Amino acid sequence: LNNFPNTYELNRYASARISSILSSYLDTKEDYEEQYQKYLDRKISKKGADLKLKFSDVELLKYTSLLEKLKSMLNSEVSYSEDQWQEELLQIILLLYPKYIYVFKEAPIRDTYNNTNRSIDYLLIDSSGNTDIIEIKKPFEKCIVTERTYRDNYIPLRELSGTVMQVEKYIFYLNKWGKKGEESLARHYKNDIADGFKIRVTNPGGIIIMGRNKRMSIAQQQDFEVIKRQYKNVIDIITYDDLIQRLEFTIAQWRRLST
Structure with a gap:
């Protein structure tokens, strides 16, 4: 009343x-x-159900399972082939980044400059149809920055700089492909996407998952952060230790809400 x-x-x-x-x-x-x-x-207004509290147990179970799976994979990485490692890790990524609803392997792309066809390892598509690119490498420890400094700086190793260059090229090809690319991808994946769903190429970004950084010195980690921020507007470079930390922080937050 x-x-x-x-x-x-x-x-x-x-x-x-x-x-x-x-x-x-x-x-x-x-x-x-x-x-x-x-x-x-x-005035007192209507108050709905606390959805965070309602789903806290489910979310806690989900992220705890993801963390256990990731740690298990890292403890036995030699037993995985490159392809299987990527497939397994994508399961974690899609649950950790729920905005992506489609992932397509070996997605076709047109290199209009060299007039040839290429393929992207994995193409991510979010619920709005926007495209992004993800590159997943097995977690070699020494593939991020050099162990010795060059002019007092730790610089990116070939594995990292080469992967960044590869993703940048894919983004460049997608942007240049433009509207024709959207139509071509929609035709190619018409049986895999929902009716009426549109694929959009609007300044796609990239995600690179590779390497470990837990054994880096403080100076190495600082220079690595500079390298990451250099590409932050286009590419998100994530190490496996970063993934573990994100999952641990997420689990801690859901535990706080469930108590």
Whole structure:
């Protein structure tokens, strides 16, 4: 009953509506719309169910399982082939980044400059149809930055710089392909995507997952962070230790909500 509109609220609402109409033609001395909104802000409003609390146990189970799977993979990485490693890790990535609803392996792409066809290892597509690229490498420890400095700087190793260059080229090809590329990808994957779903090439970004950084010195980690930020606007470079940390922080947050 306390939530029912009373006479005062109805008068405030009527004044706000009239003021809204008149303000298009006249200057009013008082802002009745603002007064009405302030009244509503003070009034007790309807409160829905706490969805975070409702799903906290499920989310906690999900992220805990992902962390266990990732650590298990890292403890036995030699037993995985490159292809199988990528397939297994993609399961973790798609659950950790739920905005992506499609992932296509060996996605065809047109190199319009060299007039040839190429393929992207994995093409990610989000729920809005926007495309991104992901490159997954097995977690070799010494593939990120040099062990020795060059002019007092740790510089990216060939494995990292080569992967960055590869992703940048794929992004370049996608952007140049433009509208024709969208139509070509839609035709190619018409049996795999929902009816009416449109694939869009709008400044695609890249994700690179590779290497470990837990054994880096502080100076190496600082220079690696500089390297990551250099490409941050286009490419997100993530190590396997970064993934573990993200999962651990996420689990800690869901545990706090569930208690």
